[in-house]
Amino acid sequence: MPDYYTPGETARRFGVSLDTLRYYEREGLLTRVERGAGGHRRYRASDVELLDLVRCLRDTDMPIARLREFAELVREGDATVPRRVEVLERHEERLAERIAELVDRQAAIRHKIAYYRGVLAAAEDAEGAAGGADGAAGGRAPVGAGAEGRGARGSEG
């Protein structure tokens, strides 16, 4: 357990590229990373920790801009902890919504698959009884989420 990690180690650990690591630093997502004599980066425990959080938030689609704001708060010290909590809570809420949406869509997709399976089974039956290669048409069965009336962006004109 060394007291710092090389860029390569760190990149491998998080499954990101060196370029991404440098990019994050440039964008201010990491608090000032230390350098050795030759200018090579040294990632310490605190960097690794913050990076861990950053990756967690990125993996859940927090945009870079918001991550920068968050890192800014971290840089400002302990006084910003309440604000960090707010940021995380808002993100968690959005994430919960996103998960719910995905679960809904997943159900719709499964429904569609089941429908297609039905078409297939019917076609097979027909083949056994009659002889044609035709079944139902291209694709009936609603998939969900269709007409909701909300969120009418895009009007043009």
Next chain:
Amino acid sequence: MPDYYTPGETARRFGVSLDTLRYYEREGLLTRVERGAGGHRRYRASDVELLDLVRCLRDTDMPIARLREFAELVREGDATVPRRVEVLERHEERLAERIAELVDRQAAIRHKIAYYRGVLAAAEDAEGAAGGADGAAGGRAPVGAGAEGRGARGSEG
């Protein structure tokens, strides 16, 4: 219940822009949309249905390229139903994985929030007993997903 919808109606219905609708068509995500005498598009039930599926798949992050392939299969007729099922099943699997990942990360974020809350509470207690504005340091507590060893993309050389 008219037998076709105008572009504006369709866009509103799905919460997308006219540009997006045209883009989808250009990219081959929709099977040839009919036109009226003046060249204006007419979206019929079958278009709306396919669009519904397309949106469902897009909303769950299926890339345009795969959607194009799917639409291609639809264009090829009923014989491709088994292959469509395969595509949908693979997508559903990926989606399930993605949802699981998001749920994990969500737990990590909640954990982090709880940790921060603990820091806050401790600081308040300390304030009541002593008087300082300092608590614990910047941000301890793991967030999860850190070192996994797999997926070492990015090597450079």
Next chain:
DNA sequence: ATGCGACCTGGAGTGCACTCCAGGTCAAGC
């Protein structure tokens, strides 16, 4: 017939998050 909003086309532009590159420098083993 005229006004006006919805629609048309081809093509260029945008925003995001990386990713790649050239042309070096550094560090560790032999």
Next chain:
DNA sequence: GCTTGACCTGGAGTGCACTCCAGGTCGCAT
């Protein structure tokens, strides 16, 4: 001391999914 692989910099390039634009045309109500 030399090689070799890891690392450095600034800046340009990429891929994706739209989004915007100019300069028209359509179609319906008045």
